[in-house]
Amino acid sequence: xxxxxxxxxxxxxxxxxxxxxxxxxxxxxxxxxxxxxxxxxxxxxxxxxxxxxxxxxxxxxxxxxxxxxxxxxxxxxxxxxxxxxxxxxxxxxxxxxxxxxxxxxxxxxxxxxxxxxxxxxxxxxxxxxxxxxxxxxxxxxxxxxxxxxxxxxxxxxxxxxxxxxxxxxxxxxxxx
Amino acid sequence: xxxxxxxxxxxxxxxxxxxxxxxxxxxxxxxxxxxxxxxxxxxxxxxxxxxxxxxxxxxxxxxxxxxxxxxxxxxxxxxxxxxxxxxxxxxxxxxxxxxxxxxxxxxxxxxxxxxxxxxxxxxxxxxxxxxxxxxxxxxxxxxxxxxxxxxxxxxxxxxxxxxxxxxxxxxxxxxxxxxxxxxxxxxxxxxxxxxxxxxxxxxxxxxxxxxxxxxxxxxxxxxxxxxxxxxxxxxxxxxxxxxxxxxxxxxxxxxxxxxxxxxxxxxxxxxxxxxxxxxxxxxxxxxxxxxxxxxxxxxxxxxxxxxxxxxxxxxxxxxxxxxxxxxxxxxxxxxxxxxxxxxxxxxxxxxxxxxxxxxxxxxxxxxxxxxxxxxxxxxxxxxxxxxxxxxxxxxxxxxxxxxxxxxxxxxxxxxxxxxxxxxxxxxxxxxxxxxxxxxxxxxxxxxxxxxxxxxxxxxx
Numbered sequence: 001x002x003x004x005x006x007x008x009x010x011x012x013x014x015x016x017x018x019x020x021x022x023x024x025x026x027x028x029x030x031x032x033x034x035x036x037x038x039x040x041x042x043x044x045x046x047x048x049x050x051x052x053x054x055x056x057x058x059x060x061x062x063x064x065x066x067x068x069x070x071x072x073x074x075x076x077x078x079x080x081x082x083x084x085x086x087x088x089x090x091x092x093x094x095x096x097x098x099x100x101x102x103x104x105x106x107x108x109x110x111x112x113x114x115x116x117x118x119x120x121x122x123x124x125x126x127x128x129x130x131x132x133x134x135x136x137x138x139x140x141x142x143x144x145x146x147x148x149x150x151x152x153x154x155x156x157x158x159x160x161x162x163x164x165x166x167x168x169x170x171x172x173x174x175x176x
Numbered sequence: 177x178x179x180x181x182x183x184x185x186x187x188x189x190x191x192x193x194x195x196x197x198x199x200x201x202x203x204x205x206x207x208x209x210x211x212x213x214x215x216x217x218x219x220x221x222x223x224x225x226x227x228x229x230x231x232x233x234x235x236x237x238x239x240x241x242x243x244x245x246x247x248x249x250x251x252x253x254x255x256x257x258x259x260x261x262x263x264x265x266x267x268x269x270x271x272x273x274x275x276x277x278x279x280x281x282x283x284x285x286x287x288x289x290x291x292x293x294x295x296x297x298x299x300x301x302x303x304x305x306x307x308x309x310x311x312x313x314x315x316x317x318x319x320x321x322x323x324x325x326x327x328x329x330x331x332x333x334x335x336x337x338x339x340x341x342x343x344x345x346x347x348x349x350x351x352x353x354x355x356x357x358x359x360x361x362x363x364x365x366x367x368x369x370x371x372x373x374x375x376x377x378x379x380x381x382x383x384x385x386x387x388x389x390x391x392x393x394x395x396x397x398x399x400x401x402x403x404x405x406x407x408x409x410x411x412x413x414x415x416x417x418x419x420x421x422x423x424x425x426x427x428x429x430x431x432x433x434x435x436x437x438x439x440x441x442x443x444x445x446x447x448x449x450x451x452x453x454x455x456x457x458x459x460x461x462x463x464x465x466x467x468x469x470x471x472x473x474x475x476x477x478x479x480x481x482x483x484x485x486x487x488x489x490x491x492x493x494x495x496x497x498x499x500x501x502x503x504x505x506x507x508x509x510x511x512x513x514x515x516x517x518x519x520x521x522x523x524x525x526x527x528x529x530x531x532x533x534x535x536x537x538x539x540x541x542x543x544x545x546x547x548x549x550x551x552x553x554x555x556x557x558x559x560x561x562x563x564x565x566x567x568x569x570x571x572x573x574x575x576x577x578x579x580x581x582x583x584x585x586x587x588x589x590x591x592x593x594x595x596x597x598x599x600x601x602x603x604x605x606x607x608x609x610x611x612x613x614x615x616x617x618x619x620x621x622x623x624x625x626x627x628x629x630x631x632x633x634x635x636x
């Protein structure tokens with residue numbers, strides 16, 4: 001994502017007002033870069049027009065990879081490489097392979113999905129996040145608007161934000 | 177107009193606003209530890225140290241240090257293992273199953289319950305690890321490594337190996353589920369540290385929060401991940417104790433080869449897990465002044481779960497007896513009569529009293545809403561659940577098929593010390609968690625402040 005330098009930041013103190021505000025601001029043709037909230041606000045992603053996350057599909061793909069790997073592991077060891085007679089059971093004692101296959105499916109599905117999530121959202125221990133307002137992880141919702149991505153002027157956007165229920169409108173500049 | 181439901185009591189009391197949630201929970205992370213916490217940590221470290229000595233005895237002198245004999249070859253080690261794994265069920269049950277059922281009351285307790293789960297499973301893992309006697313070569317016996325004796329692999333037909341995979345997976349998935357939930361709260365603490373300019377907290381919580389900003393895209397993914405993890409963890413939590421019960425159920429020992437074991441163990445695990453959650457929550461609630469978040473309503477709900485699962489366990493005990501008689505197998509019948517009337521009858525009746533009788537007190541509203549009664553009963557339940565595992569394991573073994581092989585079991589100080597060691601480990605980790613991590617999921621609780629604290633205005 002191309003990150004701009006000059007931002008207008010709308011501050012909202014209520015999630016209900018924020019939801020309506022997002023719709024209103026967007027309907028006036030303002031391009032919102034991102035909305036930062038202290039807790040998940042339901043339907044915000046719809047209001048912003050985001051597509052549903054495909055992480056569940058990723059999880060499923062990792063899950064079936066886990067099942068396959070677990071079965072290959074068990075069959076290659078117990079049936080192909082070193083078959084052993086244990087209590088007269090058949091070498092390919094498939095019910096016995098179910099628990100490990102299940103566990104490895106879950107393990108890979110969980111870790112594969114979380115890993116993808118970290119990569120996709122760029123979450124890492126040494127990340128240097130852009131914080132528009134320190135209160136956005138406490139009790140206010142922040143709407144960040146990149147000036148470079150909008151044709152409207154700073155003043156026009158400020159007025160639209162105020163009309164949409166923002167309690168504060170600030171400017172924020174980043175150096176990098 | 178304030179919204180107050182006449183059907184459901186508010187989940188958060190005391191008229192809290194969103195800002196209060198951050199303050200009430202984050203301030204314990206930021207403040208200096210209080211004296212009660214220091215005393216608790218001292219006790220926990222003491223237990224860890226004393227227990228650590230017995231771990232040294234075990235590793236250097238072998239499992240002969242335990243009170244085991246030829247007849248009773250499994251006793252406190254596996255009893256403690258199953259006990260800890262059982263306790264480690266409540267956290268995932270609360271955070272995953274209750275998430276799928278949209279039970280919002282879970283939000284105030286899921287963080288601490290998950291922490292408890294992870295630490296309990298870690299304690300449980302100590303026993304399979306230590307009971308090998310020489311754990312440093314144990315890798316070859318428990319993981320599919322090609323070893324130096326030729327290409328001899330581990331045996332995938334063995335429930336003990338399934339256990340290795342089940343417990344490890346459960347631990348790792350529980351850990352990541354817990355961590356995902358913590359990220360937004362770490363970001364809150366990071367931002368507070370930046371605002372107040374506290375350098376160490378800035379670096380530590382900055383790294384832990386992984387650069388979380390709370391953007392709508394990230395929240396959308398976070399919610400998707402949480403839901404899928406809950407969906408994955410739900411069958412996982414049921415599978416773990418099922419597989420643990422296979423250790424016994426797939427054997428041919430009278431008293432062990434019982435098909436009822438998987439559901440019976442799972443019910444028992446939820447029963448003991450909830451009891452342990454209550455024990456810890458009541459202490460945390462008191463120490464950190466969280467009475468508005470962990471309300472009497474929470475305690476009452478958990479007590480209802482305890483009564484339900486306790487009664488299921490009671491029915492399982494009776495079913496076992498019936499089937500022992502009905503099977504017509506005299507060894508099976510003798511085994512169960514011996515449990516009830518033999519030399520370990522005291523353990524059996526302790527189990528019955530603690531697990532079947534004591535939770536029935538929660539039928540009375542005055543008892544299940546009483547903090548002190550709940551605390552005492554929650555501890556009694558866990559004593560009972562320890563005896564359950566002891567009864568299943570030791571009384572099924574100690575009177576072998578031949579009377580000449582009959583034996584008794586009594587623990588040595590090393591048996592007791594290693595149990596103490598796991599207690600020390602558990603409480604050290606839990607207290608460290610309670611001090612340095614937010615004990616309540618702030619972000620989730622904030623999302624219900626508006627609809628469930630009875631303070632906000634209705635939307636038109």
